[in-house]
Amino acid sequence: MTKPSRKVSFECWSITSSKTSVASKYSPKIIVPNTKTIHALKVIQKSIFILTLGTLILLLLIQTGRCLWRYLEVPTYFASRVLPQSDADFPAITICPDVNDGYKELFLQTHGIESVKKYNYKRDLVWSSNQSGITPRELFDQATLDLDELIYYFNIRTFGPNHQGNVAQKLNRTDNSIVTQYHRKFGRCFTWYPSNEVKSLGIYYITIRSRRFFAKAYLHKMNQFLDFNGRMGYTFRPNEAHYYQVAYEDIRTLPQPKSDHVHGETCTRQIYDRCIYSTLERVMLNSSGCVVPFLPSQAEICTSQPGINTTFWIAWNRVTNQLNDCNVPCEVLSVSLSGKNMKTRSDGLGQITLYFQPRVMRSEEHHLYTVLSLLAEIGGYVGLLLGYSLLHAASSISSFLETKIKIMEQQLVQ
Known part of the structure; x- marks a missing residue:
């Protein structure tokens, strides 16, 4: 009886031992961290x-x-938009006599000056009268054409009526809309720019009639008469009437720094004509103590040959900004005339009529x-x-301040 019981006990032990080995074989190993x-x-x-x-x-x-x-x-980039004419800039119109009509040669001869060339062209020039009682400035003013001698008729036709109900207005020669320009070849020119009142009405067309002289019309931005780059004059002769359609674009650029090797900016907002005139005056006064007659200056006009020769060539070499005395303007008008028609007249007057569009393109540069x-x-x-x-x-600043506050509060409690 004792033998069978040992056998059973052995079998149970074997089965238990086998299950334990299988479980330990497939169970995950536990790695003890270190x-x-x-x-x-x-x-x-x-x-x-x-x-x-x-x-x-x-x-x-x-x-x-x-x-x-x-x-x-x-x-930068350019943004273009179409504006009413009254909201954009308007071209200034400068009327000059022709090169051959700008000076009164007979008048100069009565004051001892042989010809116009002896007054305004290169060599052996004379800028003073041989008669007493007339200054060099008075000589220039009387030897050149004034406004009434050059222009016979100046009429402005607007889109809208003024406060008097009129759409046609004649030029008021006494107001500030006329500016006198000085030029070596032309003598004196006259620039017209519309007043704010006229500009707000919108300008339909302008008719200008000159007296029995060949005349030229220049269209440009106000205060940029001396900036002749890319601009030509339009001649109207006695017994001829010329009609043009005017198109212009108001261009406004931003001053940008020049290249690394050149100081300054690419353009300026200063008044261009004033810059040229003041530069010429300054250089002439520094070199000779006097100026040329065809310069809007209150300084003394040269009368000695050394001073005349020096100042003349200063004006010749710098008046069109050949030496880059003045930076180019940031705001310009690109003006073009087209659709020219011409008719003959029999009254000896020359005429130019300029038609303007009611809407204008403005191109403006932005950053x-x-x-x-x-x-x-x-x-x-x-x-x-x-x-x-x-x-x-x-949040970080707030947390920092909150921590500081808690520390201070704990210190007060202690």
Whole structure:
């Protein structure tokens, strides 16, 4: 009886032992942590964070540099829009006598000057009278044509009526809309620019009739008569009537820094004619102590040959800005005349009629990349790459102040 019981006991032990070995074989192994493993994981964790943060900061610096470089290039763009004529600038009209009619040769001869060329052309010039009682300035004024001698009729036709109900207005020769210009070849010219009242009505056409002289009309921006670049005069002769359609564009650019090797800006907002006249006067006075007669100056006109010769060539070499004494204007008018028609007249007068459009194109330059755009783009990269914003900065400051307050409160309690 004892043998069978041992056998059963052995079998049960064998089965139990077999199950235990299978369970231990397939159960996961438990790794006991140690300090080296923990340290290695911390190093990996910090390395990943530092590497990611460094990469993001590097990308942020690169993009910030690109943004700054783009801003320093000062990119611009032109925006064009069509405006009512009254809201845009209007061309000034300068009327000059022809080269052969600008000076009264007989008058000069009565004052001892052989010809017009001996007064305004290069060599052996004489700018003073051989008669007493007439100054060099008076000699110039009387030897050149005044407004009444040059222009017989100046009529303005507006789109809208004025306060008196009239759409046709004659030039008021006594108002400030007429400016006298001085020129070596032409003597004196006269520039008309509409008053604000006339300009607000809109100008339909202007008719100008000259007396028995060949005359030329120049259309330009006000105070830019001396800027002859790319501009020509339109001649109207006695017994001829010329009709033109005027188209112009109001162009306004921004002053930009010049290249690295040249100082200054690409254009200026100063009055161009005043700059040229004042530069000529300053250089002449510094060199000779006197000026040429064809200059709007109160300084003394040269009478000695050395002074005449020096100042004449100063004007010859600088009046059209050959030496870049004045920067080019930032605001100009691009004027073109088309649709010319011509009729004959029998009264000996010359006529030019200029028709203007009621709407004008204005092209204005603007900054494409402003300071606000720069800050917005850099702020966008900071938020995208680092997840940081001004709200986070405010929150950090608030937390710092809150901590300081709690410390102070604890110190007061103690």
